[in-house]
């Protein structure tokens with residue numbers, strides 16, 4: 715086996731692992747409308763993450779520190795927020811409320827028990843309280 719072949723094999727292995735383990739966080743598509751910032755694909759993101767729109771909206775309002783609301787399939791925030799910041803916050807949401815803290819898989823759901831929201835993992839069975847709001 716020559717070097718190129720070895721290299722190809724190594725590369726194949728790496729991309730296989732990445733495909734299996736990496737969850738692609740949906741990239742928010744934002745636009746500015748006057749003094750408002752809009753996430754055009756808000757519903758799609760919530761759908762993909764399998765989280766209630768209202769929960770994700772509450773989180774973003776809090777994190778971005780501005781009023782906002784869901785309008786149709788879009789999220790509308792008061793004020794100009796950079797695309798980078800919106801995207802960082804969506805990633806943070808995924809880290810805090812979607813990825814299982816025990817096994818790091820994304821096959822999870824948000825459940826509520828005695829008024830405490832918890833992340834419940836369908837892959838490993840872990841259940842853990844999340845930040846409440």
Ligand SMILES: [Zn+2]
Pocket residue numbers: 814815816817818819835836837838839840
């Ligand atoms: Zn898990």
